[in-house]
Amino acid sequence: MNGSHIPSATRNQQLVTLIQDVLECKDIGSFRKKVEDIMKYYDNYSGEKISFNDYRSLREDLRQAYDSRTLERGLYYIRRLKKSLEEWRDNGINDINLNRWKDYDDIITDSLWNFRRRDSSGSHLAWYWGNFIPQIPRQLILRYTKKGDWVLDPFAGSGTTIIESLRLGRKCLGVELNEDTVRKARGMIGNALEGTEWYLISGDSTSMDFKKLLEERKIQDVSLIILHPPYHDIIKFSNDPRDLSAAKSLKEFILGFSKVLSNVRPVLRKERYLAVVAGDKYSKGEWIPIGFKLMEETAKHGFKLVSIVVKNYEDTRAKRGQLELWRYRALLGGFYVFKHEYIFIFKKSGADRV
Numbered sequence: 001m002n003g004s005h006i007p008s009a010t011r012n013q014q015l016v017t018l019i020q021d022v023l024e025c026k027d028i029g030s031f032r033k034k035v036e037d038i039m040k041y042y043d044n045y046s047g048e049k050i051s052f053n054d055y056r057s058l059r060e061d062l063r064q065a066y067d068s069r070t071l072e073r074g075l076y077y078i079r080r081l082k083k084s085l086e087e088w089r090d091n092g093i094n095d096i097n098l099n100r101w102k103d104y105d106d107i108i109t110d111s112l113w114n115f116r117r118r119d120s121s122g123s124h125l126a127w128y129w130g131n132f133i134p135q136i137p138r139q140l141i142l143r144y145t146k147k148g149d150w151v152l153d154p155f156a157g158s159g160t161t162i163i164e165s166l167r168l169g170r171k172c173l174g175v176e177l178n179e180d181t182v183r184k185a186r187g188m189i190g191n192a193l194e195g196t197e198w199y200l201i202s203g204d205s206t207s208m209d210f211k212k213l214l215e216e217r218k219i220q221d222v223s224l225i226i227l228h229p230p231y232h233d234i235i236k237f238s239n240d241p242r243d244l245s246a247a248k249s250l251k252e253f254i255l256g257f258s259k260v261l262s263n264v265r266p267v268l269r270k271e272r273y274l275a276v277v278a279g280d281k282y283s284k285g286e287w288i289p290i291g292f293k294l295m296e297e298t299a300k301h302g303f304k305l306v307s308i309v310v311k312n313y314e315d316t317r318a319k320r321g322q323l324e325l326w327r328y329r330a331l332l333g334g335f336y337v338f339k340h341e342y343i344f345i346f347k348k349s350g351a352d353r354v
Contacts, residue, residue: 015042019082028071035066035078057102093223093272095146107142113311113343132228132277136311136343137164140226144273145170149223152267154205154260159185161226166196173219174200175208177243204242206259210267221269228277229257231290250288254297261301268348274303277311279341285333291342303346310340 018038025031039062061081068074084099096104115135137160141151147169153161156174158181165172166189176182182202189200199217214221230237230245232253237245247253268274276298278291299305326337 016082016085019078019085022065022078023075023082025071025075028068028074031071031074032066035062035074038062039066057100060102093144093146094142096142108139111307111309113139113309115311132160134160134164136228136277137161137226138168140224140273140275140343140345141165141168141170144224144275146223150219150221152210152222152225152264154208154210154225154227154264155229156185156200157181157228159189159200161228162189162198162200166198171197173198173214173217173222175203175205175213176200177202177204177240178238205263206242206244206256208263210263214267221267223269223272225264225268225274226277227257227260227264227275229260229294231279231281232288234279234281250290250293254293257294258297258301261298261303265301265303265348270348272348273306274298274346274348276344276346277341278344280338282335282338285335287335291344295342295344298344298346302349304349305344306347307343307345309343309345311343312340 015038018034018041022031022034022038025034039059042058058081061077061084065074065077065081068077084097087099089098090096091098096107113135115133137151137153141164145151145168149170151161151165151170151172153172153174156162156176159174162172162174162185176185179202182200186200189198201213230243230253232247232250233245235245237243239246244253244256247256264274276291276294278294280290280292281288295305295308330337
């Protein structure tokens with residue numbers, strides 16, 4: 001639910017009129033009768049679309065008023081409901097109406113994200129090995145942008161972030177090193193999402209002049225940056241020396257990531273958010289905490305850490321069909337099989353570097 005079907009004074013004047021009528025009640029009996037009539041009305045509602053989550057929240061509010069023991073308490077709940085429908089309150093960075101916060105069941109606020117399966121709806125096709133699940137950019141976009149805002153993805157891959165941005169009414173600019181991937185992704189995104197504003201550029205984010213890139217497209221700044229780099233050499237995407245997955249050492253990999261941070265920071269709007277999606281790796285008997293190393297590097301660039309999310313996953317291509325083998329290896333080697341990756345949420349702070 002993205003808020004597009006939340007009842008309001010302008011979208012559903014009938015509801016506000018019915019509620020106003022309830023406020024005229026002088027005794028608890030007539031009050032409950034009118035509240036019950038509203039619930040029955042929406043039980044059989046066939047007019048303007050209201051999602052299940054919207055109506056469930058609305059009915060809970062009405063039920064709370066109906067169950068009140070006194071008229072005074074019931075009227076308090078109804079006045080509160082009326083206010084939530086007529087007034088919009090947000091935090092300035094997204095389209096969430098805080099007066100109707102219960103309506104947003106699909107927006108996660110916990111730091112542990114469990115997804116049963118990858119979202120394959122719309123134009124999402126898992127043809128690109130190593131792309132993240134669409135639910136990750138979706139959650140980030142809903143929390144940290146408004147409709148019409150620009151989102152930047154410097155490791156665009158097959159365009160997952162672009163697709164989710166466009167589906168949610170945002171605009172997106174993606175940069176991807178691999179030209180073949182760009183060509184294929186452009187065709188798939190363009191065919192599925194015509195009439196939307198987006199760019200997928202073939203280029204190297206470690207050396208890209210993002211300010212110039214935005215200026216050429218008359219984009220002032222971006223409201224959210226999502227970085228999902230390779231997890232060093234777990235998946236080697238190419239032999240291109242500019243490819244971070246081809247970095248000869250972890251130090252060289254982190255240096256390349258640091259260059260990307262330096263390049264993208266100036267185009268992020270003040271006090272807005274940057275997310276780093278990263279996993280760890282296990283190599284030669286050692287756990288390599290890539291995620292936390294990237295977290296530390298990001299903090300050096302004037303970004304303030306505000307949250308760490310752990311996204312759990314049960315199945316990956318690397319382990320598919322080998323669950324028993326990995327269990328055996330864990331028992332043999334004394335380690336634990338990790339099924340998670342991190343989402344580090346940062347907020348831009350301080351002055352831009354020259």
